[in-house]
Amino acid sequence: MILITGSTGILGGHLLVYLLEKSEKLRLTYREGSDRESLKKRVLFENPALEAAWNTLEWVPAALDDIPQLELALEGVETIYHCAGLVSFDPRDRDQLLKVNWEGTQNLVNIALAKGVQTFCYASSVATIGGITETVSEEDAWDPSRTNLYATSKYLGEMEVWRASQEGLNTVIVNPGVILGTGPWNSGSGQLVPAVANGLRYAIPGSSGFVGAWDVARCMLRLVREQQFGQRYILVGNHLSYASLFAKIAAAFQAEGMQEVRAPSKQLKSWHLELLWRLDWLGARISGRKRRLSRDVARSLTRKREYDASRIREVLNFEFEPIDAVIERSVRAYLNASNP
Template sequence: MIGVIGATGHLGNVLTKELIKRGFKVRAIIPQGENVAHIKDDQVEVYRADITDLSVITAAIAGLEYVFHCAGIINISSGNKDLMYRVNVEGTKNVIKACISNNIKRLIYTSSVHAIAAPDKGIIDESREINPDKVYGFYAKTKALATLAMLESARSDLDAVILCPSGIIGPFDYKTSEIGQLILDFVNRRLKAYIDGAYNFVDVRDVAAGHINAMEKARRGEIYILGGETISVFDILTLLESITGIKKPKIKIPYCIAYAISPFTPIYYSIVKTKPLFTTYSIKVLRSNANISSKKAITELNYSFRPVRETIRDAYCWFKEQGKI
């Protein structure tokens, strides 16, 4: 049996379904209160556990062969750093200890490309440094710290592999990611202006497939970037316009103005009660180096990714099928 920690998240639910499709039985390890309707299956055993409690997560992992750890707090705003640290760093260290105690064959950890200290120019690949003091934002810092812990464990007691996806997007977005929120805001005509910039986005289905390939093919203690294609916000909106017939916003907010007012955007999003899109962190990311290479994963894991425009179209169609549009 294979364990998926964070099985109700965007990546987790797609990974769980793909594992079932390939004939594996899955133990879905999730916190109390999570809705499991979208992962219900005869081949799925649900286990409620908090990764910040070592004894609980150790019991949850007992009897498993392989473990995927894709749980974490992803936050592009500045909120709740204590919780983010407890889950992303201390929780990951607990998962490592639990896997060692249970003699797990391999732990596959979902880090992030943001954990890698990226240069302002040049290619971002696995040769770049993992240094929490050289990444931007608290989320990236927690992922870098957790990645360092994973690398250390792989050098001693645990067969561990680290995967670093870029921006995960696509269908089966039950909790509504940032790009999912952008699609909904666009279609529901709530998006009155935009901030241009670009980033590397990857389909959640391709990331899930990359994880399974890593379980079977990856080298112990190695980092693999799972990237996709770089696309601008303008091109995303243009694509949505062509799909829906809804005109994209004409107002483009200059970067300097957007960055200056970004500390106040949480107030706006709390009033309109939607997931934050353009925060200080996300604006910075949209103007950062997105020259991400997945060459290592392509070569060693047989990793591949589909065109980002196909992913955005599929995400839109999925939201429509779910009645959110």
């Protein structure tokens, strides 16, 4: 039995497709209110032949702080792909970030050890690696002074996974860059494609590392299958500026006949972001709404950093999908989701 947490997210959904194609026996945890119908549509868009396989899925309602339900979910499980997590950069979400990404992972590995689970694959983030050098590798030290609350919570989750590995659990950690794939389109990096479709006006000044969700899922499956335990792996296939990313997304829409979609015509400067996060802080204080742009995020958006993914390339002899192909697949999936 294989368990996936976070199956309705951008990564969990792609992992689910590959495992269904292999006819694996699957159990999925979900939170109250999770959009399983949208997940089904995404799965069948990827492979329409999986309709029958979808009906074999075993669903267990279990939040990461619900110990009794997690114990039920892990009964008879051999392998866990832990993709669930909270993404937020609002300082007011500090307690919830720690509760989900740190304590939730702690709960999961503790129960996995107690239940005799054999393998644990944890989807973390490149945000937990380095912070000092411009080219980041898996060996770079953690620098808490140059990070944000989200990265800290994921790093603490990693520490729980490493601790479990010392207690006998076979573990592997993947650290993807910005993930692009087939939705969901209302959260995290899934919002990038609809932002351009809806007329995004300003590009961001920095750059980052990007990767297709298909590649992340394939790497996770192969690392487990080939028993590459006790390591972490940066998963970044392409580096480019946000301005270039938005231009490529717009070009993909135009290739699908949507000539009205244009890349942002203006680019924010660093001082714009410094002003915007202060205005956002003030607006949140007055209205009580959630923060949209924190100081840490604003400053991270101006960085130009590259990630060394040579370890995964060498260990698995792996080649990442070109970014143009990733964007084209993502845009087609978004258009499919937008047309019921």
